[in-house]
Amino acid sequence: MTTTDVRGGHVDLGEPVRRLREIVGAEHVLTAGDERFGEFRDPFQPEQWDEHTPAVVVQPRTTEEIQQIVRLAAELGLALWTNGQGRNNGYGGAGPRLRGSVTVNLRRMDRILELDEELGYALVEPGVSWLQLHAALRDGGHRLLLSVPDIGWGSVVGNSLDHGVTYLPLGADYAAPCGMEVVTADGELLRTGMGAVPGNPSWNLYKRGLGPSIDQLFMQSNLGIVTKMGVWLQPSPEYLMPVHVVADDERAIVGLVDTLRALKLDGTVTGTPCIFSTTSAAGMVSNRRDWWDDEGPVPDEVLDRVGRELGVGRWFLRLTLLGDGPVVDHHYGKVRAAFEALPGVRVSGTKVTPEQAPGLEHPSDRVVTGVPSLDLVRMAEWNGGDTGGHVDFAPVVPLRGAETWEFIRTFKPMVNAAGLDFNLVVMAISARSGLYVSGSKFDTTDLAETRRAYETARELIAEAGRRGYGVYRSHLHAMDLAAEQFSFNDHAYLRFVEKIKDAVDPAGILSPGKQGIWPRSMRDR
Numbered sequence: 053m054t055t056t057d058v059r060g061g062h063v064d065l066g067e068p069v070r071r072l073r074e075i076v077g078a079e080h081v082l083t084a085g086d087e088r089f090g091e092f093r094d095p096f097q098p099e100q101w102d103e104h105t106p107a108v109v110v111q112p113r114t115t116e117e118i119q120q121i122v123r124l125a126a127e128l129g130l131a132l133w134t135n136g137q138g139r140n141n142g143y144g145g146a147g148p149r150l151r152g153s154v155t156v157n158l159r160r161m162d163r164i165l166e167l168d169e170e171l172g173y174a175l176v177e178p179g180v181s182w183l184q185l186h187a188a189l190r191d192g193g194h195r196l197l198l199s200v201p202d203i204g205w206g207s208v209v210g211n212s213l214d215h216g217v218t219y220l221p222l223g224a225d226y227a228a229p230c231g232m233e234v235v236t237a238d239g240e241l242l243r244t245g246m247g248a249v250p251g252n253p254s255w256n257l258y259k260r261g262l263g264p265s266i267d268q269l270f271m272q273s274n275l276g277i278v279t280k281m282g283v284w285l286q287p288s289p290e291y292l293m294p295v296h297v298v299a300d301d302e303r304a305i306v307g308l309v310d311t312l313r314a315l316k317l318d319g320t321v322t323g324t325p326c327i328f329s330t331t332s333a334a335g336m337v338s339n340r341r342d343w344w345d346d347e348g349p350v351p352d353e354v355l356d357r358v359g360r361e362l363g364v365g366r367w368f369l370r371l372t373l374l375g376d377g378p379v380v381d382h383h384y385g386k387v388r389a390a391f392e393a394l395p396g397v398r399v400s401g402t403k404v405t406p407e408q409a410p411g412l413e414h415p416s417d418r419v420v421t422g423v424p425s426l427d428l429v430r431m432a433e434w435n436g437g438d439t440g441g442h443v444d445f446a447p448v449v450p451l452r453g454a455e456t457w458e459f460i461r462t463f464k465p466m467v468n469a470a471g472l473d474f475n476l477v478v479m480a481i482s483a484r485s486g487l488y489v490s491g492s493k494f495d496t497t498d499l500a501e502t503r504r505a506y507e508t509a510r511e512l513i514a515e516a517g518r519r520g521y522g523v524y525r526s527h528l529h530a531m532d533l534a535a536e537q538f539s540f541n542d543h544a545y546l547r548f549v550e551k552i553k554d555a556v557d558p559a560g561i562l563s564p565g566k567q568g569i570w571p572r573s574m575r576d577r
Contacts, residue, residue: 055107056131056152058560058573063128065107068154072110075120080160082109092138092155094147094528096441096496104147104528106133106155113160115235115279121156122277123239125561130154133563134277136178136210139203141432142444142491143214144528149565156277158207165280166256169194172285173230173256178209178278182424189285196285197406197422199223199323202431204424209281213271215525217479217487219420220372221322222284225482231256233280234270237557241279244270256282272525273549274563275556288406289374293384294417295401297369297391300359302352305367305460306453307394309478309486312369313451315390316483320383323420325371327478330355333364335434335493336416340473349468365398372420373401435473436495442475443505443529445512446489447521451480459488462519463512467492470508471501487524513537526567535568550575 054062065083072081082089084107094104112118125132133153138146148155162179167188174185183204189196199220201211210216212229222228232244242248244267247255259265270276299308308327315321331350334343343358344350350358359365369391373383380403388399404412404421412418415427433440449459456478464474472492479487490512492505510530513523517537526534538545546568553560553569560571 054152055154056150057129058131058564058571059129060573060577061129062152063130068124068128068130069108071124072108072121072154075124076110076112076117080111080113082111083107092146092157095141095145096443096494096502097147098496098499098502100499103151104144104149105151106148107152109155109157111157111160115161115233115241118156118235118277118279119239119241122235122237122561125154126237126239126559129559130561131564132156132561133566134158136207136213137181137205138210139206140211140214140216142442142527143525147528149528149531149563153564158210158279161279164188167192167194167196169196171257172196172287174283174285175231175256175280176208176283177280178207180208181205182208182211183426185283186422186424195288197288198283198285198424199228200419200422200424202416202419202428203426205426205429208283209278212281212283213278215272217324217481219324219326220286220374220422222286223324224322228284229267229281230259230284231282232267232270232278234276234278236276237559237562242276269552272567274566274569275552276562290376291374291380291403291405292409292421293373293380293401293403294412294414294420295371295373295384295387295399297371297387298359298363298365298398299367299369299394300356300365300396302366302460303457304394304397305478306457308367308369308391308397308453309451309456310453311390311394312371312480313483315387316451316480320386321371321373323372325369325480327480328364328368328370329474329476330359330364330366330368331434331473331493332431332475332477332491333368334358334362335431335475336414336428337362337430339430339433339437340435340493341437348471349473370416370420377403432493434475435493436497439495439497440493441496441502441505442491442493443509443527444489444491445509445516445523446487446525447513447516447523448481448485449488449521451482451484451486456486456488462515463490466512466515467508470504472505472508531565532568 057063092109131153133148134156158178161177163177166175182200199218199222245261246252409421467474477489494501494505
């Protein structure tokens with residue numbers, strides 16, 4: 053068996069495996085015969101597909117081991133593919149972009165190196181999960197709140213580097229990361245920002261340094277391997293209030309978006325509120341077969357019934373208010389008045405202390421109060437149950453109601469034409485823009501349906517590009533297509549990034565193909 057060679061050929065596995073075992077220990081190098089090896093492919097691709105399957109998985113424990121792995125890769129011409137936990141399943145999970153890569157999985161690097169309650173930050177390694185960091189805050193009695201994603205099993209570092217969304221105030225515009233330690237393609241070690249000054253206590257407190265700020269070069273990139281990252285935390289407020297806004301009319305999305313934008317712009321609503329379509333909201337607590345077991349997309353009349361019986365309507369908006377009691381009450385009154393001025397819209401809220409938040413009944417409410425869990429894994433099971441999967445299409449769209457409606461009118465028929473349900477979550481990542489995440493959900497045991505879902509995702513990306521939209525991140529199978537849409541001035545952006553790639557990783561060993569960025573040696577291939 054061979055592994056990918058970035059020089060244009062292949063490398064016999066024997067030598068790389070032997071030397072990787074010398075670096076990290078034999079039990080931490082996995083090949084195709086190992087029981088856990090199957091975790092490191094695209095989790096939703098059928099068994100017949102092997103496009104996103106590695107040749108070897110290596111799990112280092114220390115930064116020094118990563119440095120040795122990188123130097124070995126440069127020597128042998130190995131393609132490395134790095135991930136933290138590798139749980140980002142809607143975008144390809146732990147699978148590599150390039151089949152036959154050596155996956156460098158960082159789950160064993162799971163130390164919380166600092167927790168500072170006074171300044172409100174932590175310093176973590178890339179194997180630390182949201183569940184682990186939250187537990188450390190709880191068990192240590194720290195009065196700090198962590199902004200978390202929907203599913204708590206992922207890497208804090210990995211999720212942040214891939215622009216993963218969290219929902220409390222530090223989740224807006226990805227505000228939490230601050231300061232990184234990075235292994236570069238030559239095996240050297242650097243620290244960004246103030247970390248470049250040895251022993252600087254402001255490394256994880258100040259997002260810039262002297263000269264160009266390079267942290268963003270390591271976000272969604274293949275220019276280095278991040279081994280430590282600072283993450284900002286916020287003081288626990290007196291109260292948190294998950295708020296539900298429900299609308300029964302599909303056209304109500306126009307008013308919901310415009311009202312939400314106004315409340316975000318004036319500071320009443322903070323964090324990252326989300327507006328869920330019926331199927332997306334219903335998927336948190338039920339499966340498709342509970343409502344509709346026939347072929348084709350769920351009909352409108354059934355969606356109306358789902359919305360009524362689950363209380364999520366045709367649109368379910370969730371947001372969180374937090375602060376002192378009178379502040380929360382004032383903002384809730386303002387939110388309620390603004391949304392209930394819209395026809396047929398209902399608003400409700402539950403005010404709790406941080407100590408009461410883990411007892412909230414709905415898993416979605418727990419997430420938006422900073423309590424991670426695995427409960428919302430079931431959202432991927434809407435179609436197919438335990439064998440359900442999803443592939444996400446996620447463009448960035450201005451936060452305007454009319455533009456949202458036009459988005460739905462354009463892309464919903466394309467999804468329905470493939471026999472799939474149109475799922476949409478509008479994530480208001482700022483007061484001015486939204487991530488319009490439309491996940492096609494399918495039964496992974498149905499090869500034809502799975503193929504339609506993957507192909508439809510590509511069609512949606514191409515159509516979005518024709519309409520002037522780009523996705524904020526992409527599934528492995530569509531990264532080149534997604535990058536192709538960023539075509540201003542003959543793809544000047546990509547050409548510039550390729551110049552950086554060639555300069556800092558001339559051998560092209562780090563995650564070739566990530567976000568459509570290939571090393572010079574592989575571009576023609």
